[in-house]
Amino acid sequence: MFDQLSDRLQATLSDVRSRGKLSEGDVDAAMREIRLALLEADVNFKVVKTFTKTLKERCLGADVLGSLDPGQQVIKIVNEELTGLMGGTGSELAFASSGPTVILMAGLQGSGKTTACAKLARFLRENGKKDVALAACDVYRPAAVDQLVTVGGRVGAHVYEKGTDADPVEIAAWALEQAKTERRDVLIVDTAGRLHVDQELMEELSRIRKRITPHDVLLVVDAMTGQDAVGVAESFAEAAEFDGVVMSKLDGDARGGAALSVKAVTGKPILFASTGEKLEAFDRFHPDRMASRILGMGDVLSLIEKAEQQIDEDQAAELERKLRKNQFTLEDMLQQMRQVRKMGPLSGILGMLPGMGAMKQLKNADIDEGQLDRVEAIILSMTPQERANPGLIKGSRRKRIASGSGTRPQQVNQLIKQFDQMRKMMRHVASGKMPDAQQLAQMTGGAPRPKVRRR
Amino acid sequence: MVERLEHEVEAGAVPADGEAVQARLIEILAEVAATARAPIDLSGEPAVLLMVGVNGTGKTTTIGKIAWHLSKEFGLSVVLAAGDTYRAAAAEQLAEWADRAGAELIRAEEGADPGAVAFDAVEAARARGADVVIVDTAGRLHTQTNLMDELAKVRRVIAKQMPGAPHETLLSIDATTGQNGLRQAKIFAEAAAVDGVVLTKLDGTAKGGIVLAIADELGIPVKLIGTGETLEDLRPFDPTDFANALLSEG
Numbered sequence: 001m002f003d004q005l006s007d008r009l010q011a012t013l014s015d016v017r018s019r020g021k022l023s024e025g026d027v028d029a030a031m032r033e034i035r036l037a038l039l040e041a042d043v044n045f046k047v048v049k050t051f052t053k054t055l056k057e058r059c060l061g062a063d064v065l066g067s068l069d070p071g072q073q074v075i076k077i078v079n080e081e082l083t084g085l086m087g088g089t090g091s092e093l094a095f096a097s098s099g100p101t102v103i104l105m106a107g108l109q110g111s112g113k114t115t116a117c118a119k120l121a122r123f124l125r126e127n128g129k130k131d132v133a134l135a136a137c138d139v140y141r142p143a144a145v146d147q148l149v150t151v152g153g154r155v156g157a158h159v160y161e162k163g164t165d166a167d168p169v170e171i172a173a174w175a176l177e178q179a180k181t182e183r184r185d186v187l188i189v190d191t192a193g194r195l196h197v198d199q200e201l202m203e204e205l206s207r208i209r210k211r212i213t214p215h216d217v218l219l220v221v222d223a224m225t226g227q228d229a230v231g232v233a234e235s236f237a238e239a240a241e242f243d244g245v246v247m248s249k250l251d252g253d254a255r256g257g258a259a260l261s262v263k264a265v266t267g268k269p270i271l272f273a274s275t276g277e278k279l280e281a282f283d284r285f286h287p288d289r290m291a292s293r294i295l296g297m298g299d300v301l302s303l304i305e306k307a308e309q310q311i312d313e314d315q316a317a318e319l320e321r322k323l324r325k326n327q328f329t330l331e332d333m334l335q336q337m338r339q340v341r342k343m344g345p346l347s348g349i350l351g352m353l354p355g356m357g358a359m360k361q362l363k364n365a366d367i368d369e370g371q372l373d374r375v376e377a378i379i380l381s382m383t384p385q386e387r388a389n390p391g392l393i394k395g396s397r398r399k400r401i402a403s404g405s406g407t408r409p410q411q412v413n414q415l416i417k418q419f420d421q422m423r424k425m426m427r428h429v430a431s432g433k434m435p436d437a438q439q440l441a442q443m444t445g446g447a448p449r450p451k452v453r454r455r
Numbered sequence: 456m457v458e459r460l461e462h463e464v465e466a467g468a469v470p471a472d473g474e475a476v477q478a479r480l481i482e483i484l485a486e487v488a489a490t491a492r493a494p495i496d497l498s499g500e501p502a503v504l505l506m507v508g509v510n511g512t513g514k515t516t517t518i519g520k521i522a523w524h525l526s527k528e529f530g531l532s533v534v535l536a537a538g539d540t541y542r543a544a545a546a547e548q549l550a551e552w553a554d555r556a557g558a559e560l561i562r563a564e565e566g567a568d569p570g571a572v573a574f575d576a577v578e579a580a581r582a583r584g585a586d587v588v589i590v591d592t593a594g595r596l597h598t599q600t601n602l603m604d605e606l607a608k609v610r611r612v613i614a615k616q617m618p619g620a621p622h623e624t625l626l627s628i629d630a631t632t633g634q635n636g637l638r639q640a641k642i643f644a645e646a647a648a649v650d651g652v653v654l655t656k657l658d659g660t661a662k663g664g665i666v667l668a669i670a671d672e673l674g675i676p677v678k679l680i681g682t683g684e685t686l687e688d689l690r691p692f693d694p695t696d697f698a699n700a701l702l703s704e705g
Contacts (some may be wrong), residue, residue, distance in 0.1 A: 021592045029695075040634070041634075042633035042634050042635075076464060086597035108631065108656070108659070109511070109513070109656060109684075110510070110511025110512055110513060110629060110656075111511060112510065112511055140684065141548070142519075142547070142548045142550075142551030142552060143544040143545070143548035143550070143551055144548075145549035146543070147543045147547075147548070149541070149544075149547075150543035150544055151543045154543075175463035195656070195658060195659040196659065196660070197658070197659055197660055222511065222631070222632075223631070224509070224629075224630050224632050224633065224635040224636075224639075225632065225633060226631065226632055226633020226634060226635070226636075226661070226665070227633060228630075228631045228633075228659070228660060228661040229631070229633075231660050232631070232660075249509070249510065249511075249596060251596060251598065251599075252509070252596040252598050252635065253597075253598050253635065253638055254635050255633065255634055257633055257634075258633075277541070277599075320673075342602075390694065424532075
């Protein structure tokens, strides 16, 4: 995410940090670098100008240059300003005090509205809104209604649709009536993609908005949009008076220009980010966390949240008990591995750890998830007895497991060896002793090291 | 490009007044935009076209338009392959376009193997003596290595059914895309040997300047432009018009 921008800013800032004292010239040079980095990332040039200007003023303040660690101060300021640029903290969807909350979705063609509708519905359902419905108002694009019905069904949202012959304004009004009588918590209205220069369709959007008076209007913006993002956002701000932005396709290698410009130009915050093909790949957008990610400071908060969502507390307590009594089995190891993997691909998790971005060997490297698949397959090919007591696994059992999991007997052996070492170490930890360095080295040396593949 | 213009002005080849410089600039831009230009290759029997691109750039719509032009204007028989088996209702969307264009549609259920759909479509087209097969694919971000590998596989499968196919692989690029478009083109070209670009959504304010960089650095020309939502809104790319539009206001 925003790798290129991230690299350049980090390089500039580490240069600043390495200096004991900062002169005005040093700050000037750094600002020039930051300006170039932002421009290259497709950030709107006006936004870049104001941004670097405030940044410079703040950095030249007496308290920065005179402080003991001016480099650190500059980084803090850049972090704060980047956060501010993307919307500061604390922006939320507005919810109705009574009756259904109405959310209107708008955007250009292909920005990802229909998908965002379903993802948002799922997100809201996960976060306490039980009954979320969708309204299919895209009557222009072939099969758009079918698409919404299908994805709506997948996330358990009712879809109000009237085919493609009705007027979108009427469909929206009708869906709202239905949602009221059926006491839905939330109604999300999908609309057709439209170009911001298409007068007729922009008026239609504004009519829909007036008719159903939504609590929130969300603009869906493709993260890969270039300088045009600003013009688009301005036109939509006028016709639809949107309240917030959903950034879609953030999982690509977009440079971040759209994400960094929209708030500054329209004053509307980015509320959500869509980061993958799957319907779960959708989350609240946290400008502060994104800023620290861009600056290579990691995003530990998101990581913890993810872990909390996925990890079952009872299971964790049970595991702890087993660890203390040294009853940890291969079955438990399998559970553990699955929980971690539920948090998403390992490369994504690594991206949230501080300093990981700067680790050269991990850059552009794919972590071979296949390794983990193989470990899973091996364990799954064992009987429950074997999983509880790997000591049973000898010649013919080993052969059976290997052929059952499509691996070689050596790989089965290797896994069991690692597991034994893990258990040994855990016994030490449980008995209050810290494992010594040699044991740790053995552990990691023998562990299935993620295969690092250069792209 | 700017360097070249500066050079020419200094050397006196171009008079140093505003209008002449602008005219020459348009010429240079058009020249770059015209890099490696070639018509779409329809000589195969059937000719197999493969459409690839990032999500939401207009692949399916473009296919509908191409099919319409080929069948209505050139009287060719067209088979469409619904190779986007991932997105909900993608096949229905293509079916609608096939209907409008009078083309035949080969589809499979959602989640089916896109390679198999393409294979069947080419096979069907050969059996029926159709002129053109156009294979749709699911939108994919170029950063998703596994999906890019899938694309390479679709190509291999098509080649297995008909050596030499696909004869033309088109990449759709959204005109509003920024610098990222170059990365998209580069990686798609590596995975799927892209022959040409279809620049879509040019009816907005975006001008799609990124295709210049794509032509210049990768030697992949723009072949078609999409300018609206109706079947007729597809045109061959004209480098001079494009260069003019790029420099005009608004």
